[in-house]
Amino acid sequence: MIDRMPTALQTPASMHFARRRKTATAIALFALGMGGMGVVRAIEHAQLGVERIEGEGWVLENIAVDMNLGAITRAQVTIARVHLISADYVLRNIRLACGSVEVGATFVCEDGAVTLTVGGVRQQWRGRLAYDRATQRLDLDVRAPSFAGGTVRVRGNFARNGWRIRGTLDNVALEQALDVARKLEVSLPDVAGSGRITATLEAAGTKDPEYFEIDARLVDLSANNTDGTIASDALVLHTRSTFVREGNQWRFDVTANAPSGQAYFEPIFLDFGQHAFELSAEGSLQSRDEILVRRFDVDHADALRATGSIRLDLRNELLVRDARVDVQSLQFPGAYTSYLQPFLLGGAFASLTTSGRAAGTVHVANNVPRRFAFEIGDLNVDDGTRKLVVEGLSGRIAWHDDANDVEPSSSAEPEHSFLRWRAGSLLNLAFGEAEVRFVASGRSFRLLEPTHIPVLDGRLDVERLRVEDFGRPTMAVDGDAELQPISVTELCRAFGWPEFGGKLGGTISQLRMRDGVVTLGTALEGQVFDGRISIRDLRLEDALRAWPRFSASIDFDNLDLELVTQAFSFGRITGRLSGQIDGLQLFNWRPIAFDARFYTPPNDRSRRRISQRAVENIGSIGGGRAGVAAALSSGFLRFFDEFRYERLGLSCRLENDVCHIDGIAPAPHGGYYIVKGTGLPRIDVIGGAHRVDWPRLVRQLIEATKSGGPTIGSAPNPP
Amino acid sequence: MRRTALKLVALCMCLSACVTINVYFPAAAAEKAADRIIEDVWGEDARKSQSDKRTQLFEADPRRVLLAVAGAVLDLLVPAAHAQQADLNISTPVIKQITQAMEDRHAKLKQYYESGAIGLTRDGLVEIRDQNLIPLPERNSARKLVADENADRANLYREIANANGHPEWEMDIRRTFAERWIERASPGWYVQDQKGQWTKK
Numbered sequence: 001m002i003d004r005m006p007t008a009l010q011t012p013a014s015m016h017f018a019r020r021r022k023t024a025t026a027i028a029l030f031a032l033g034m035g036g037m038g039v040v041r042a043i044e045h046a047q048l049g050v051e052r053i054e055g056e057g058w059v060l061e062n063i064a065v066d067m068n069l070g071a072i073t074r075a076q077v078t079i080a081r082v083h084l085i086s087a088d089y090v091l092r093n094i095r096l097a098c099g100s101v102e103v104g105a106t107f108v109c110e111d112g113a114v115t116l117t118v119g120g121v122r123q124q125w126r127g128r129l130a131y132d133r134a135t136q137r138l139d140l141d142v143r144a145p146s147f148a149g150g151t152v153r154v155r156g157n158f159a160r161n162g163w164r165i166r167g168t169l170d171n172v173a174l175e176q177a178l179d180v181a182r183k184l185e186v187s188l189p190d191v192a193g194s195g196r197i198t199a200t201l202e203a204a205g206t207k208d209p210e211y212f213e214i215d216a217r218l219v220d221l222s223a224n225n226t227d228g229t230i231a232s233d234a235l236v237l238h239t240r241s242t243f244v245r246e247g248n249q250w251r252f253d254v255t256a257n258a259p260s261g262q263a264y265f266e267p268i269f270l271d272f273g274q275h276a277f278e279l280s281a282e283g284s285l286q287s288r289d290e291i292l293v294r295r296f297d298v299d300h301a302d303a304l305r306a307t308g309s310i311r312l313d314l315r316n317e318l319l320v321r322d323a324r325v326d327v328q329s330l331q332f333p334g335a336y337t338s339y340l341q342p343f344l345l346g347g348a349f350a351s352l353t354t355s356g357r358a359a360g361t362v363h364v365a366n367n368v369p370r371r372f373a374f375e376i377g378d379l380n381v382d383d384g385t386r387k388l389v390v391e392g393l394s395g396r397i398a399w400h401d402d403a404n405d406v407e408p409s410s411s412a413e414p415e416h417s418f419l420r421w422r423a424g425s426l427l428n429l430a431f432g433e434a435e436v437r438f439v440a441s442g443r444s445f446r447l448l449e450p451t452h453i454p455v456l457d458g459r460l461d462v463e464r465l466r467v468e469d470f471g472r473p474t475m476a477v478d479g480d481a482e483l484q485p486i487s488v489t490e491l492c493r494a495f496g497w498p499e500f501g502g503k504l505g506g507t508i509s510q511l512r513m514r515d516g517v518v519t520l521g522t523a524l525e526g527q528v529f530d531g532r533i534s535i536r537d538l539r540l541e542d543a544l545r546a547w548p549r550f551s552a553s554i555d556f557d558n559l560d561l562e563l564v565t566q567a568f569s570f571g572r573i574t575g576r577l578s579g580q581i582d583g584l585q586l587f588n589w590r591p592i593a594f595d596a597r598f599y600t601p602p603n604d605r606s607r608r609r610i611s612q613r614a615v616e617n618i619g620s621i622g623g624g625r626a627g628v629a630a631a632l633s634s635g636f637l638r639f640f641d642e643f644r645y646e647r648l649g650l651s652c653r654l655e656n657d658v659c660h661i662d663g664i665a666p667a668p669h670g671g672y673y674i675v676k677g678t679g680l681p682r683i684d685v686i687g688g689a690h691r692v693d694w695p696r697l698v699r700q701l702i703e704a705t706k707s708g709g710p711t712i713g714s715a716p717n718p719p
Numbered sequence: 720m721r722r723t724a725l726k727l728v729a730l731c732m733c734l735s736a737c738v739t740i741n742v743y744f745p746a747a748a749a750e751k752a753a754d755r756i757i758e759d760v761w762g763e764d765a766r767k768s769q770s771d772k773r774t775q776l777f778e779a780d781p782r783r784v785l786l787a788v789a790g791a792v793l794d795l796l797v798p799a800a801h802a803q804q805a806d807l808n809i810s811t812p813v814i815k816q817i818t819q820a821m822e823d824r825h826a827k828l829k830q831y832y833e834s835g836a837i838g839l840t841r842d843g844l845v846e847i848r849d850q851n852l853i854p855l856p857e858r859n860s861a862r863k864l865v866a867d868e869n870a871d872r873a874n875l876y877r878e879i880a881n882a883n884g885h886p887e888w889e890m891d892i893r894r895t896f897a898e899r900w901i902e903r904a905s906p907g908w909y910v911q912d913q914k915g916q917w918t919k920k
Contacts, residue, residue, distance in 0.1 A: 229850070231855060233855045267859060345863045546820070546870060592812045656808070657810075
């Protein structure tokens with residue numbers, strides 16, 4: 001136990017190296033002392049105390065050195081306090097034990113162990129330290145065999161002409177590492193996370209750093225910021241970056257790829273397992289506030305491939321000063337689910353099935369898109385409810401912000417766009433192949449030439465269409481079109497109504513949209529059941545939202561009742577029928593209110609006959625005067641298939657799911673005439689029920705028209 | 720003295736010039752209507768809080784029970800004003816359709832109420848209060864659920880006001896609903912207090 005021999009030479013208890021400025025000087029003095037002692041081989045135990053050593057940016061206090069000068073020189077150094085001034089951090093009670101010390105031209109501490117407390121956690125580092133007195137070069141190679149669940153190794157050399165340091169993290173737990181970093185009071189963004197990191201970090205410089213290289217692989221990274229706007233789950237991220245200083249700038253070259261895991265940048269959710277992501281970028285950090293990405297390449301598998309340049313301004317908020325992006329390909333559905341869908345939440349386009357591709361260029365200045373041009377190829381869109389279906393969409397859309405565009409070409413006539421499609425469906429109405437040519441700039445859209453769109457078996461000839469203030473609540477649409485007659489049967493089929501014949505067409509002029517409400521300045525005219533129909537006061541609110549509201553008034557003139565009753569299998573009635581449906585209101589395409597009346601036109605000269613079945617059906621609607629059927633089937637009336645009538649009529653005012661029914665004239669006992677007979681045998685149909693439950697009535701009417709055998713009963717007392 | 724007299728005259732003139740607008744809002748009827756709709760939309764979940772509340776009442780200290788009894792007796796002696804109020808009409812086809820849509824949506828929203836990801840706000844809507852409780856792939860669909868639910872709720876409040884011929888009641892109806900949603904929320908769900916702070920029921 002040589003080191004405990006009391007005969008050891010006691011060096012002066014305290015040597016005060018006050019105000020030494022350079023690290024090198026301090027270490028040199030220490031080494032010199034050691035060298036001096038080396039001469040006196042007989043001395044086997046040396047102790048040295050230094051009160052304070054100060055260097056550039058650091059201060060060591062109360063240093064005690066204890067040396068054993070045996071065959072192998074061992075040393076123990078304790079430092080009570082290390083103050084890293086630039087980081088404003090204090091380390092206490094550092095112990096350095098050297099298993100073997102070589103003191104000569106080079107001071108070498110082999111098999112060293114440093115014990116220090118970092119962030120409340122006692123850390124032990126092992127390694128080698130060498131200092132060359134002549135060149136004043138310090139070499140360091142230390143590792144923490146256990147750091148945050150993994151290992152860390154730091155190698156470095158510091159000389160007069162520069163330094164280089166290389167750190168290796170192997171399988172370090174991010175959560176614990178973040179914890180240590182927080183305890184070290186390193187300012188970190190407010191994130192919580194777990195995962196493991198394996199990385200190599202290299203840095204070099206003369207005085208200040210001039211070079212950084214990072215090669216990191218993060219595995220199983222699940223992290224999020226406090227408000228959850230940025231998060232990742234089981235993310236694997238591999239990044240290689242180099243930063244080289246050039247004058248006042250830092251040139252960088254970064255590549256990153258995420259082959260699996262998920263990430264969320266509100267509102268964009270990226271599933272790298274489905275669409276792996278690769279990014280490479282090179283550019284420079286111009287100053288503290290400006291980043292210039294000279295070129296970047298993004299490859300988001302099956303979603304996006306793009307290249308371009310970006311200038312970012314970091315003052316205040318992140319600002320894209322200027323970005324020019326060449327979108328080589330946007331592939332659907334990946335592009336839709338990753339980049340478009342999140343921005344369409346709550347609208348009509350929030351859950352579309354898409355396929356196809358597009359490519360184009362985008363120019364953004366000061367965070368605002370200035371111009372873009374996209375070529376679209378065979379894009380298919382389907383919302384699954386036939387509210388919006390487009391098949392085989394292709395063409396070119398060019399747009400620029402006419403108000404803010406500073407491009408020299410902006411003074412010229414805006415670039416023309418065109419779109420064509422094979423087929424589609426809008427609000428259940430199927431449309432066919434067509435092409436539209438238009439100009440889009442700022443928030444306006446203008447049709448360049450009339451376009452013809454087949455709709456069902458008819459055609460919509462759009463003469464004029466203009467949109468202003470697109471995407472704002474004040475959005476305004478104006479248009480004129482001609483609807484070439486479409487068959488009513490098709491229309492009924494499209495909306496799932498009972499089918500009947502006829503044609504509908506007309507001039508759609510003064511189509512306007514203001515404050516989300518579409519109105520039509522003219523009436524739609526049509527021929528149905530050999531008569532005329534006119535739809536006026538058309539109004540459509542929130543067409544593509546959850547609860548569309550539609551209102552209109554409809555006039556019927558001189559319909560052939562025989563055709564009507566045939567169409568609805570209602571029981572044959574001959575004669576003519578006119579009527580109105582005023583104030584028709586549909587909520588979510590279901591009637592919630594109207595005031596309808598149908599009647600024999602006053603000057604009707606046609607042959608008016610009503611069949612037994614029709615009498616039964618009508619009778620039951622009017623409240624099912626008990627025994628209509630019984631009366632008809634008993635006695636002599638049963639020998640007649642049909643009866644002559646003078647006039648008939650029925651009205652229904654729908655309000656709150658209740659149909660308030662009336663006929664053509666009051667009848668005794670509070671009833672009303674629905675059919676007034678004439679001749680012999682004369683038959684009058686008198687209604688009694690004034691209030692009928694509407695949903696039930698509709699159900700029964702549909703059943704009646706389906707089966708041909710109606711079972712219309714009087715309604716229970718409606719609520 | 721003279722001045723005071725002048726002031727009095729001015730005050731009288733002011734008072735006589737003021738037109739009293741009596742805005743009558745049937746609060747109790749609105750509460751009842753809200754409860755009926757909440758029961759439709761939430762089903763069983765709306766009843767949980769009620770039964771809990773009842774047991775709580777009896778477990779509470781005797782003074783509260785006494786107060787409750789006194790209240791009941793008072794109710795008996797003095798028929799409450801709201802007893803005479805007509806019910807609000809909430810059975811229009813529009814309200815029924817919206818309520819049905821909300822009921823269907825509740826099946827999906829429920830898990831987020833229970834996890835605490837989504838809470839009930841003091842203004843009668845729902846809000847994502849802790850996005851980190853929602854798995855990443857579900858975040859956008861949860862955001863859509865919230866957007867749709869809030870659009871329906873806003874529509875519902877407006878429709879109830881319209882259906883009862885008082886569009887100006889919309890804000891009162893919304894306020895009533897806000898209170899009732901929170902009151903009827905199941906234990907464990909998050910609700911906002913008057914200051915907008917989240918608390919767990």
